[in-house]
Structures are given as C-alpha cells and as structure tokens.
Amino acid sequence: MGGGPHFIQRISENIRDLCDEDYATFAFKEGDIRWKWQDLELNSNWVRNELSDLQRGVVLIFLRDMRMIHASLFGALLSGFIPSIMPCTSPKQDSGAYWKSHNELLARIEPIAILTVQEVHSEMVDAGMILDNIKLIEIDMMEPIEREFSSYSSASGDIALLQHSSGTTGLKKGVSLTNKAVALHSERYGSALAIGKGDSVASWLPLYHDMGLMACMVMPAYHGVPIVQMDPFDWTADPQSFLEMIERNNTTLCWMPNFAFDLYANISSVLRDNIDVSCMRGWINCSEVCRPESMDRFQNQMGVFGVGNEDVQCCYAMAETVFAVSQTEIGRARSPACFASESLNRGSKATLDTHGVQIASSGKKLEGIDIAAYNERGEPLAEGYVGELGIRGDYLFSGYFNLREETESRIVESIYFTRDLGFTFEGEVYVLGRTDDVIIVNGRNVYAHQVESILSMIEGVKPGRSAALGLVNHSTGSEVLITVCELEIGFSATERNGLKREIKKAVFDEIGIAPQRIEFVKPGWIRKTSSGKISRKENLRRYLDEFE
Known part of the structure; x- marks a missing residue:
C-alpha cells in the first residue's frame, strides 16, 4: 500500500491483531448482539464475495440493519471499492417521491453497485428509479464466511469513501475522503480526546x-x-x-x-x-x-x-x-463567554459583556488544522472579528465527487469556506450559525438558532419544535423576524395571545429585536432534515404557502 497514514491499512491490521477482542455491541429491543473483530471480518467476507466480479468504483449502501451496514462498509473498503452509506426512507416519508429524487444523484455518481435488501430494492423499482448498469446486491441472507484474509492495495492518497450531505433530496453532495485524511483525522481527534x-x-x-x-x-x-x-x-x-x-x-x-x-x-x-x-x-x-x-x-x-x-x-x-x-x-468544566449582541454582526469585533449573549466555545482547533474568520472578499480577519469561518488543513476533503464547479466555489487557495459565521477568541472557536441562517433586521444580524433556543425555554412551546424565519419586507427593504411554534396541547385563544406577548418579550429581552409575526401550528408541522436539524428552507416554503 502507498506510504503515509492509511485508514484501510490500519483496519486490516486491527482485523488481524484484534480478532478475539470486542468490535461492537448492537443493542436491539430483544437484547444485545456482540461482535468480535473476527465477526466483522467473517460477515464482511460475504459482501466481498458478492463484489468480487466488479471493477473498482463507488458502491452505495442503502440499508437499515446496523450489522449489515458495518459489514457492507468494511467489506467494500477492504475490496478496494469506494463505499457511501445512504439513508433509506423513514416511516413518515413518501417512498415513491424519495427514491425517484435519487435519479439525478445516481446519474452523477455512476455507482457500479448498490448494497440493499429486497424490501428496499422493491421500493426503488416501484418508484421508477433508473438502475441501468448498476449491480443490485440484496444482502438479506448475509452470513459469516471463511476466506483467506487480504485487502486491496491502495495508496494513502486514494479516495477511501464518500460522505454524503444529510439533506433529503437527490442533490446530496458526495464528500471525497482519502485514506490519509481519514487516518489523520482519527489520530488527531483521538489524541485530543x-x-x-x-x-x-x-x-x-x-x-x-x-x-x-x-x-x-x-x-x-x-x-x-x-x-x-x-x-x-x-x-x-x-x-x-x-x-x-x-x-x-x-x-x-x-x-x-x-x-x-x-x-x-x-x-x-x-x-x-x-x-x-x-x-x-x-x-x-x-x-x-x-x-x-x-x-x-x-x-x-x-x-x-x-x-x-x-x-x-x-x-x-x-x-x-x-x-x-x-x-x-x-x-475541564465549561465556561461559556458572554458577548455584546450588537458586536456579533459580520465584520464587527466580538466584545465581552457580562450582560450580553452567552456563546459556547467549541474549543481549540485540532492539530493539523488552521481556522480563521474571513470577510465577504475572502480576506482574513484578526482574532475576535466575526466572519465566515475558513479552514485549511492536512485532512481536508479532496472535493465534492464529480462536482468540480461546486468544489472550486468552496475551496479557494486551499481554504475551505464553510458558510458558517463565527470568530476565534483567545485561541478558541466560537460558531454563531450558518450564513443562510442569519436574518438581517434593519442592519442587525439575528441568528435563527439563538431565537429558537429562547423559544424552547418558554413554557407551553414544545422544545425543539420552533423555527425562526426571515421574510423580506419590500416597503422597508429589510427582513422581518417571524417565529413558527408548535405548542403543547390545551391552549385557549386567550392563553395563546398571552403566550405571544411572552414570546415577544423574551426574544426582545435577549437580542433587542422582537418577532413581527408569531404563528402557532399543530404538532408535527415543523420540518427537520434527516439529521434532525431545522429545515429553514422547507419551513419558510410551508409558511408562505399557509400564511401569506
């Protein structure tokens, strides 16, 4: 295998040297199932056999069972393929619309194989997914298989796997990660922990x-x-x-x-x-x-x-x-700092204020990483100034798979621009939110997650089930702050009016700006991404459809 830190090489060594040691415990309602490293190897062998007649390429993994996912990922890796674990449908999703939305992704990635089970395969076919020239491998009958151990000889700089963004459409971006990047991250983060x-x-x-x-x-x-x-x-x-x-x-x-x-x-x-x-x-x-x-x-x-x-x-x-x-x-005990809310605008210098907004530190950067805030022209800012966080380092991804323009727009002169707003202060990183999660009200930056945190603390509002949205007011040329909240059951009209007053006061007291509109919605209205984050784009669309 190629020189330098190498993820697949380390996994191969662990399979050889730790065969009788615990690898994983899978907790099911019926009880725990324990795997040794040897169990991982034997179950991965089944997957390796199924892939043995294919040329190296991308293998997508659409599975729900934890054991199958582990065996499929490492079976593909050890055989020299580039695996990517993908989400299946959730019980609440329209499976037809979900799978059909993946046609564009398949066309871009051109996977040589999909590892799945018969039930999911049937969902794909029923939805009209275009599966031409892709080997569909149903692993319902996966079982441990003995075979002489070997692993594909890849270089440290070769792509090991793809991580896809956690959105819910077929436009997910495949983040290309090399053996070296995965190994260096594992070493550096393991050291920090x-x-x-x-x-x-x-x-x-x-x-x-x-x-x-x-x-x-x-x-x-x-x-x-x-x-x-x-x-x-x-x-x-x-x-x-x-x-x-x-x-x-x-x-x-x-x-x-x-x-x-x-x-x-x-x-x-x-x-x-x-x-x-x-x-x-x-x-x-x-x-x-x-x-x-x-x-x-x-x-x-x-x-x-x-x-x-x-x-x-x-x-x-x-x-x-x-x-x-x-x-x-x-x-070490946490010690969040308080900053003046008006100093957290992009381009401003964050200033300490004991009566200001409490911001959690995300700690010190890991070895091999440089991080700084940048202005709108891509120029670095001094410590303490708020800007878009940019990162360079020796375990940065090598680009979005088959998305050259997207890659070039995000990696400029070896700096990855994150679209996160934040700053560094006394050697630690402070993250304020996504650039597209900022609502600008009369020149003031309002961070949606901060408003949502305030809402979650108000009795009667379901914690984690609120969205702060920005809507352009064309008469003023600025945005207005809108909040949409799911409520606990049993509120009368009078109580709702009182709750609106409480929300306005709580938000204004914290950030100096009150929501112009407050809407209460039924449980389940708020949309989240597949990773549990508030989907502001989808919630804004729903708001416009129902309230405008």
Missing part, C-alpha cells in the same frame, strides 16, 4: 451522517475501541433505553446533536430513578450550534444520574474535514 484502552463509544446516530459514521464508528474502529450502537428509530421511541445501554456496557464517550441534550433535560423527571451513567467521561454536543443553556439544563437535570459539568463538552465538525475541527477539553 485521549482515547484509548478502557474507552468505548455509545451511539444512536444514523451512520449516513458524519457524526454517526466518523465519530462513532470509523474513529473508534481505527483505534480498536469498542462501539455500542442503537438504531436511531429505537432511540426515538425510547430515549431511556439509550441510557440503560450506556449503563449496561459502561461506555465512556458519546456524541449527540444539541436537540438531544434538550430532550433529556425535558424527560429527566420521568426517567428510571436509579439509572447510573457516571461511567461516561464525555457527552459531546455537535452537529448543530452548541447552546450553553441546553448543556446547562442537561447537566443540571441529569446530574442525579451521574452527569458532571466537566463531562458535557462541545465539538465543531463537518464532513468536509472528515469530522472534527475543534474540541473542548474533556474533564
């Missing part, structure tokens, strides 16, 4: 998402650290079972998006009294903007179960850097 013997990773996250795949599967596998995994739909149905899984397996690390921290804070009073998750040394908030109030509530409400302040931490990450860019120090 001091990951090692005695650690294990708990996860309910989907494996098609970078946090689930890289933080909770690929990096642990690189270090030979056991994984304990639950299906995302099982977690949604019973969040307590995840805590019981942690307790049962003595796991030490997990990653969750911000909304999950709020969820556990909200349900803490109905959890089993004697749950003990004190084995955990790292509850890491990532994927969404990390909200200090969410982490504080999580720690305060979950402290009785063994969660300490120093255990709840933040990470800034994205698929284009494999995963992690920065990480707060595990074992």
Whole structure:
C-alpha cells in the first residue's frame, strides 16, 4: 500500500491483531448482539464475495440493519471499492417521491453497485428509479464466511469513501475522503480526546451522517475501541433505553446533536430513578450550534444520574474535514463567554459583556488544522472579528465527487469556506450559525438558532419544535423576524395571545429585536432534515404557502 497514514491499512491490521477482542455491541429491543473483530471480518467476507466480479468504483449502501451496514462498509473498503452509506426512507416519508429524487444523484455518481435488501430494492423499482448498469446486491441472507484474509492495495492518497450531505433530496453532495485524511483525522481527534484502552463509544446516530459514521464508528474502529450502537428509530421511541445501554456496557464517550441534550433535560423527571451513567467521561454536543443553556439544563437535570459539568463538552465538525475541527477539553468544566449582541454582526469585533449573549466555545482547533474568520472578499480577519469561518488543513476533503464547479466555489487557495459565521477568541472557536441562517433586521444580524433556543425555554412551546424565519419586507427593504411554534396541547385563544406577548418579550429581552409575526401550528408541522436539524428552507416554503 502507498506510504503515509492509511485508514484501510490500519483496519486490516486491527482485523488481524484484534480478532478475539470486542468490535461492537448492537443493542436491539430483544437484547444485545456482540461482535468480535473476527465477526466483522467473517460477515464482511460475504459482501466481498458478492463484489468480487466488479471493477473498482463507488458502491452505495442503502440499508437499515446496523450489522449489515458495518459489514457492507468494511467489506467494500477492504475490496478496494469506494463505499457511501445512504439513508433509506423513514416511516413518515413518501417512498415513491424519495427514491425517484435519487435519479439525478445516481446519474452523477455512476455507482457500479448498490448494497440493499429486497424490501428496499422493491421500493426503488416501484418508484421508477433508473438502475441501468448498476449491480443490485440484496444482502438479506448475509452470513459469516471463511476466506483467506487480504485487502486491496491502495495508496494513502486514494479516495477511501464518500460522505454524503444529510439533506433529503437527490442533490446530496458526495464528500471525497482519502485514506490519509481519514487516518489523520482519527489520530488527531483521538489524541485530543485521549482515547484509548478502557474507552468505548455509545451511539444512536444514523451512520449516513458524519457524526454517526466518523465519530462513532470509523474513529473508534481505527483505534480498536469498542462501539455500542442503537438504531436511531429505537432511540426515538425510547430515549431511556439509550441510557440503560450506556449503563449496561459502561461506555465512556458519546456524541449527540444539541436537540438531544434538550430532550433529556425535558424527560429527566420521568426517567428510571436509579439509572447510573457516571461511567461516561464525555457527552459531546455537535452537529448543530452548541447552546450553553441546553448543556446547562442537561447537566443540571441529569446530574442525579451521574452527569458532571466537566463531562458535557462541545465539538465543531463537518464532513468536509472528515469530522472534527475543534474540541473542548474533556474533564475541564465549561465556561461559556458572554458577548455584546450588537458586536456579533459580520465584520464587527466580538466584545465581552457580562450582560450580553452567552456563546459556547467549541474549543481549540485540532492539530493539523488552521481556522480563521474571513470577510465577504475572502480576506482574513484578526482574532475576535466575526466572519465566515475558513479552514485549511492536512485532512481536508479532496472535493465534492464529480462536482468540480461546486468544489472550486468552496475551496479557494486551499481554504475551505464553510458558510458558517463565527470568530476565534483567545485561541478558541466560537460558531454563531450558518450564513443562510442569519436574518438581517434593519442592519442587525439575528441568528435563527439563538431565537429558537429562547423559544424552547418558554413554557407551553414544545422544545425543539420552533423555527425562526426571515421574510423580506419590500416597503422597508429589510427582513422581518417571524417565529413558527408548535405548542403543547390545551391552549385557549386567550392563553395563546398571552403566550405571544411572552414570546415577544423574551426574544426582545435577549437580542433587542422582537418577532413581527408569531404563528402557532399543530404538532408535527415543523420540518427537520434527516439529521434532525431545522429545515429553514422547507419551513419558510410551508409558511408562505399557509400564511401569506
């Protein structure tokens, strides 16, 4: 294999050297199923046999079963293919529309094979997906198979796998990651976490998402650290079972998006009294903007179960850097800073203000990464100034697969422009939100996630089920702030009017701008992406259809 850090080479060594050690535990309602590294090898062999007559190329994995996904990913990798884990339909989705939307993606990627099961294959065919020249491999009957171990001889700079964006349309972008990039990220992030013997990773996250795949599967596998995994739909149905899984397996690390921290804070009073998750040394908030109030509530409400302040931490990450860019120090108590809200506009210098907006630090950058804020002309700004975050580093992605123009628009002179607004302060990274999540009201930047966080704290508003939107007011030439909230049941018209006044006051007191319109909607109205983030584009479309 080619010289330099090499992901597939490390996995091959682990299969050889750790064959009798724990690889993963898959938690099902019926009980846990444990795999040794040898089980991973034997089940991957079945996939390798099925791919053996194909030339090297992209293999898409459309599967729901966790064990099948693990075997398919590593079976494809060890055979020299470029795998990509893709989401299947959820119970609430129109399967016909979903699968048909993938025709454009298939035409662009030109996969040589799709690994799936008979049920999903039938959904694809019924939806009219164009599957010409693609080998469809149904792995319903996957079983362990003995074969002499070998792995494809690839170079460190070869593409190892693709991560696709977590949107819900066929326009997902394939992030190309080399063996070197995946290996360097695993080494650097593992070092920042001091990951090692005695650690294990708990996860309910989907494996098609970078946090689930890289933080909770690929990096642990690189270090030979056991994984304990639950299906995302099982977690949604019973969040307590995840805590019981942690307790049962003595796991030490997990990653969750911000909304999950709020969820556990909200349900803490109905959890089993004697749950003990004190084995955990790292509850890491990532994927969404990390909200200090969410982490504080999580720690305060979950402290009785063994969660300490120093255990709840933040990470800034994205698929284009494999995963992690920065990480707060595990074992060190959080200390969010307060900044004057008017100093958080793009181009302004963020200034400390004890009565200002509390912003969570995402920690110090990882080794091999440089990060800075840039102005609209792509020029770097001094520390403390707010701008678009740009990243360069030795484990940056090599481009969007078969999307040259998109790649060139985002990587300029080796700098990846993230479309995230933020700044660095005293050597730490502070993320404010996406550039397209900023609502500009009379020249003031309003961050949608900040408004949504305020709404989630108001009694009667369903936590995590609100959207802050911006709508252009053509008479003023500026945007107006609109909030759409799902309510707990049982509110009279009079109570709703009172709640609107409370919302206006709470938002104004925090950011100095009040929403011009507040709409209450039925449960389930708010749309989220497949990774659990508020889909502002879809919610704005729905708002315009129903209220304008």
